Amino acid sequence: MPGKLNVPEPLLPEEISRELRTKVIGREIRYFPQVDSTNTRARALARAGAPEGTVVIAETQTAGRGRRNNRWESQPGLGIWMTILLRPRIPLVPLQEAAGFTMLAAMSVVRAVEHVCGLSPRIKWPNDVLIGERKVCGILAEAGGSSNARYMNPGTGEVARGPGMGNARYILVGIGLNVNQEEGDFSPEVRARATSLRLARGRVVGRVALTKELLQGFDSIYLRQPRFPEIVELIRPYSATLGARVRVEIARGATREATERAAGEAAGETAGSAAEPRYFTGLAVEIAPDGGLVIEDDGGGRRVVHSGEVSIRSADGNYV
Numbered sequence: 001m002p003g004k005l006n007v008p009e010p011l012l013p014e015e016i017s018r019e020l021r022t023k024v025i026g027r028e029i030r031y032f033p034q035v036d037s038t039n040t041r042a043r044a045l046a047r048a049g050a051p052e053g054t055v056v057i058a059e060t061q062t063a064g065r066g067r068r069n070n071r072w073e074s075q076p077g078l079g080i081w082m083t084i085l086l087r088p089r090i091p092l093v094p095l096q097e098a099a100g101f102t103m104l105a106a107m108s109v110v111r112a113v114e115h116v117c118g119l120s121p122r123i124k125w126p127n128d129v130l131i132g133e134r135k136v137c138g139i140l141a142e143a144g145g146s147s148n149a150r151y152m153n154p155g156t157g158e159v160a161r162g163p164g165m166g167n168a169r170y171i172l173v174g175i176g177l178n179v180n181q182e183e184g185d186f187s188p189e190v191r192a193r194a195t196s197l198r199l200a201r202g203r204v205v206g207r208v209a210l211t212k213e214l215l216q217g218f219d220s221i222y223l224r225q226p227r228f229p230e231i232v233e234l235i236r237p238y239s240a241t242l243g244a245r246v247r248v249e250i251a252r253g254a255t256r257e258a259t260e261r262a263a264g265e266a267a268g269e270t271a272g273s274a275a276e277p278r279y280f281t282g283l284a285v286e287i288a289p290d291g292g293l294v295i296e297d298d299g300g301g302r303r304v305v306h307s308g309e310v311s312i313r314s315a316d317g318n319y320v
């Protein structure tokens, strides 16, 4: 295979496919030793007509993307870097439905890790997966289609024109799960905030078994096509955010937030300029039936956020 990487236990399709109990997800697996980004590769495949459930998986990414234009570190052979192509049957894909898929993906990661590793990760709203206070998995959902409607990236809350979420033809769910990194494998920039399953468990984790479990779990939930508010009921038990003190950085261009802000400025909110983020602090008390996060802000108001970066206050008082 050209560009073959010498990694232990490569995530070869024939290994993952062996006795894989899925109906849709991962029936087709595209494996790459190295890609720019599995989301980018999956988008090209989606445009070329790849079937629903196609999984793009790579040993490493040279341009792995995170939310908010962050780079995603994808050390060769040490994580699960993959993208699942969904083609939901509903003709119109409301923004929150797309966000729902990412929440279900986060839940599938948690359940797979519980099953394979005996660890209990939790979901930081809306779809980061943490072990303790450190991030072990991130999810980047992107949509594409033919309309020119305005759309919101469910991962970032950013609103743009382009391939439209309004009648999206496909959704790409990109999952980055840190599996076998040691501390020194992470860059100094993320080292204090990131962890891996190996670090949490104290021994190497089999990536093939974990990938299979993850695909199987996501397949069975995806086939049920749960909608809000059922999705909320499913994910609530796994939430790291509920009951926590949080700081919310409001995404610029998140229209629903803008509307809420226009309705009244809450005390405790830090005003920001165009160059500065805006944030407020409060207690996360509920996940709303539509998936939004309900926060009692420090000014005594009640706010529902549908996008924006949420940080949880740790024991030492810092927000992580």
Ligand code: BTN
Binding pocket: 036, 037, 038, 039, 040, 061, 063, 064, 065, 066, 067, 068, 070, 072, 080, 081, 082, 083, 128, 137, 138, 139, 140, 174, 175, 176, 177
């Ligand atoms: C985040 O910022 O938390 C989201 C990270 C998502 C990373 C995954 S790795 C596989 C897929 N391909 C990408 O380029 N990004 C996602």
